[in-house]
Every structure is written in C-alpha cells, then in structure tokens.
Amino acid sequence: MATLGLVHNSPVLAPIFNEIAARVIPDVRILHFVDESTIKNTIAAGHLQKATMRQVIRLVGSTFDAGCDIALVTCSSIGRAVDMAAELYDQPVLRVDRPMAEKAVATGRRIGVIATLPTTLQPTADLIWRVAAEEGKDVEIVEHVCDGAFAAVMAGDGATHDRIVGEALTGAMAGMDVIVLAQASMARVVAALPPGAVAAPVLASPELGIERVRDILQARPR
Incomplete structure (x- = not known):
C-alpha cells in the first residue's frame, strides 16, 4: 500500500483532505504533518522567509523519514519552498496548487x-x-x-x-x-x-x- 504525506499549516485542513482522499485514493494510507509556524511566520513577516523555507524542506523530509512515498504540501503561501524541496528529494514532492x-x-x-x-x-x-x-x-x-x-x-x-x-x-x-x-x-x-x-x-x-x-x-x- 502506498503512503501519502500531507504537509499542512493548520489542523483544520486534515478532515478536508481525508474526505477527498477517501473518495479519490481510497487504497492509499494518509499521514498528516502539521506545522502552523509556516503560515503564521509568513503572515507576520509579510513574505516567505528563509527560515520558513528551511522548515518546509525539513517537514517534507519528515514525511519520507516516516515512510511516505509521496509528499503533498497543502499551503500556497510556501510554494517556493516546496519547489526547492522537490529538487532535493528523489520521491515526488507536490504543490497542491x-x-x-x-x-x-x-x-x-x-x-x-x-x-x-x-x-x-x-x-x-x-x-x-x-x-x-x-x-x-x-x-x-x-x-x-x-x-x-x-x-x-x-x-x-x-x-x-x-x-x-x-x-x-x-x-x-x-x-x-x-x-x-x-x-x-x-x-x-x-x-x-x-x-x-x-x-x-x-x-x-x-x-x-x-x-x-x-x-x-x-x-x-x-
């Protein structure tokens, strides 16, 4: 069974994606990784900071350390960091948008x-x-x-x-x-x-x- 790692900036997104995944990919195991700092620090700074980019890359790495086959990052504000992570890992790293x-x-x-x-x-x-x-x-x-x-x-x-x-x-x-x-x-x-x-x-x-x-x-x- 394949495993999908979902990286969120808020816990409220987990049930939304659970419902869709149950319909679209019912045979895939889902793991959620939540870190609110990625969006809260970006809002506070008014832009995506380097420290947040590094944190996003670490979060993506955590999904693969946990055994995920593919990572999907569900926040558009941190998209640039997701593109960087995609260059660093052999497994697929996707931007939700x-x-x-x-x-x-x-x-x-x-x-x-x-x-x-x-x-x-x-x-x-x-x-x-x-x-x-x-x-x-x-x-x-x-x-x-x-x-x-x-x-x-x-x-x-x-x-x-x-x-x-x-x-x-x-x-x-x-x-x-x-x-x-x-x-x-x-x-x-x-x-x-x-x-x-x-x-x-x-x-x-x-x-x-x-x-x-x-x-x-x-x-x-x-």
Whole structure:
C-alpha cells in the first residue's frame, strides 16, 4: 500500500483532505504533518522567509523519514519552498496548487485569483503566470484580496468570512473566464452560493491536488 504525506499549516485542513482522499485514493494510507509556524511566520513577516523555507524542506523530509512515498504540501503561501524541496528529494514532492494553475491556464485567458491573504494571493498568481509562460499562453490575471475575511474566520466568525468571499465571487470576479481560489478553505463558500450565482468555473486546489497524487501513483511501475 502506498503512503501519502500531507504537509499542512493548520489542523483544520486534515478532515478536508481525508474526505477527498477517501473518495479519490481510497487504497492509499494518509499521514498528516502539521506545522502552523509556516503560515503564521509568513503572515507576520509579510513574505516567505528563509527560515520558513528551511522548515518546509525539513517537514517534507519528515514525511519520507516516516515512510511516505509521496509528499503533498497543502499551503500556497510556501510554494517556493516546496519547489526547492522537490529538487532535493528523489520521491515526488507536490504543490497542491500546481494542478489548479494548469487547469486555469487551460480553461481561459481572463483568470481571476481570489484570496483572503496577500501572502497567499501573490504566490498563486505567480504560479499561474509561470505555468502560462511554460505553455506559451497569453493570460490576464485579475487579483482580489477579500479584506476582513481572514480576520473574521480567525476570530471564529465564519459567517462574515463567507459573506465577504461570496460578495467578491459575485462582484469583483464578474467577467472572468475562470476563477481560482488561492485558499482551500474558500471552497465551501462556492458550494453555499445559489446555482448560477458565479458564471465562471471556480477551481479549488484540494481535489485537483489529490487527483494529481492518484495519477502519479497509478503511473508508477508495478
């Protein structure tokens, strides 16, 4: 049985990924590795620091020390460190947002990127630019930060978070060919909106990230 190591910056992500993994890769063992310092220190600094990069690389190494066959890092804010880790280990090291960026570039030219934190928005937009350049695609990216939403959810006010994000999806993101959610936690807002409220397809990273794990594992020699 293959083992997947999931590296999170918050324990609240574990059940989200457990549910998806149970559907998409039910025969894969899941181990969770949680370190809140990676996102909290990045938010405090306003950017990804070298110390945090080293910590992410150590966390990825911990998954392989624990016997994992593949590592998936579920935070977009630390994506640069994940790319570095991928260069250092022989086993696959995946960014959860890479499949989402690829699908966005394949779906349309005018791409909306929405986040509740600037530290998550920029790495996601940068990744989409990079994927578009690799594939020779001309895209336009419209970025939007949902001011106040992150503070609300951190204070336990999920309803205010969902209202702010929902208003952005139906307002600031109008006219997009495709909308990318920079944070996995925002997906529930889309599901709660009335049918047709958002005209463009909305992409979230968890499902696409787990599907990429499935594809890699299926392609391995038996």
